[in-house]
Amino acid sequence: MGYLQGFAVTFRKLWEKRVTVPYPESKRDKPARLHGRHVLNRYENGMEKCIGCELCAGVCPANCIYVRGADNPENEPVSPGERYGFVYEINYLRCIHCDLCVEACPTQAITETKLFEFSFTNREDAVYTKDELVVDESTGLPQHLPWEDWRPGEDLQTSAWMRATSPSGSSEYVGKVAWDSELGYGIRAPEDNQIGES
């Protein structure tokens, strides 16, 4: 009866649920900690978090980040500290989305969104400048650039991975908040299922 078993298999498949999603029309939910395009965050008072320390550029294994710091202008400072990120560029033709920059950042200035659906028609466009990376001044949400495919709700998750592993993945810090408030969100809660949590 070996022949007929095959027919039973194909017939059973007729009724099975499809896992395929008609992609451009609808999308599957992305994992909260997916590594996507970066954002530069702001404090709740609208100031930029980046202090231009270049630790992210130093740790980047793909050499895709270029940072130049500068002293804050005295009458209208960009960041709370002494210096700020004057130039900040990420080349997305090189970036491997390893999130080492996020781990290295001392002020949680750089985090990653879930967005990976963006494309360019020339190499210059692949280099995101600070104007494009920094979050919106009023809402604190990532900017929606014309060549990026954002869906409603996708721009809310910008730092889950950082909040799940920080600091240093040590189990002693599970559930403890070790980060600053963010524009538009306030102080975000730790992510579930951190390392060491059962």
Added chain:
Amino acid sequence: MMILGTDPLLSGNVDLTVVLIVLMKVGIAFAFLLVAVMLMIWFERKLISDMQNRIGPSVAGPWGILQTLADGIKLFFKEDLIPERSDRFVFKLAPYLSLVPAFLVFAIVPIGGDFRNDNGGVVTWFGHETLVQVADPPIGVLFFLATSSIAVYGVMLAGWSSGSKYPLLGAVRSSAQMISYEAALGLSIATVFLMSGTLSTNGIVSEQSTWNWNLVTTGVIPFIIFVIAGTAELNRPPFDLVEAEQELVGGFHTEYSALRFALFFLAEFMNVITMSAIAVTLFLGGPNGPILIEAIPWIWPPIWFFLKVGVFLFVFVWLRATLPRLRYDQLMDLGWKILIPASLGWFLLIAALNIANDQGWQSWIVILVGLTVISVGALALMAAVRKAKIQRASQAFEEAN
């Protein structure tokens, strides 16, 4: 008049209405076949993707039902390529040699008609009595066998005239395969002739009007042989060696493109439909079936006919989704050593039973004797095949040493 046979439409005066009715029938059959092919290709793609956990065509029209139309339009506008080393005339002729027989076969299939009370399928249209089929030639099913043999030329000449090696190999395979399975096909149909006593399709369907379908009266075996041989005749999986992609690129139609390729494709799927229709006519009582709502009795025969054809189409796709392709020697073994002897033996058994009925012999004795003769024959055949195999092997062994 003889070629159109027993159709009562043509027995009286042939006036304008009669001509118009015939033209209407031809037009309906033509249009129906084209639409059916379109739907069949969509149905096959959709069903096979369902069986493989995929979605299949889903963009063109609701559930992708217009996908075939889109493909057809695309093929229509593609570049029509003729290889330099081809035989141009034959190369252009071959697709039509495939397509025209596919159309012709459907002419003899009764798709409806009133078969109750020995009515013989006669209906009245516009005051004229007629049959719901384009033609009912007295040679009937022989016409089907003849046209399907012509289709072999389409495949063979296409492969030969391409002037390229893969099409040629595909054509050689196809001619061998289709000719060997045609024998089994013909022998399995012969038992139907024995039971019905007629070659006319209308006659065969009328014979089955009281639920005594040939499927049962011929004893299932011819039906099974017909389906297997028919699948091989259609070059459909698991017998699609003619166009085995992994070995022969596209088989006989490798060099064809654009509209000519579309014609081959059309012919292939049309043949699937006509083969199903012929199988329904011969074995499953054609449009016969219960009249469920008496108010509209004329609508039920076509519905039953299309339902039965649909079951066949489903089974053809199911076969394709399930079975892997046969090796060439397995194909030939199945055709020559199993199907042809089996159908021949069964044919003789049925013939003996018919004679037994006429002469008033005990039918169980006839069956017993018949089965004994058949099994002795089968054993002798198996022994001969075995002997030949051993001989070949020892010969090869001696040559090797």
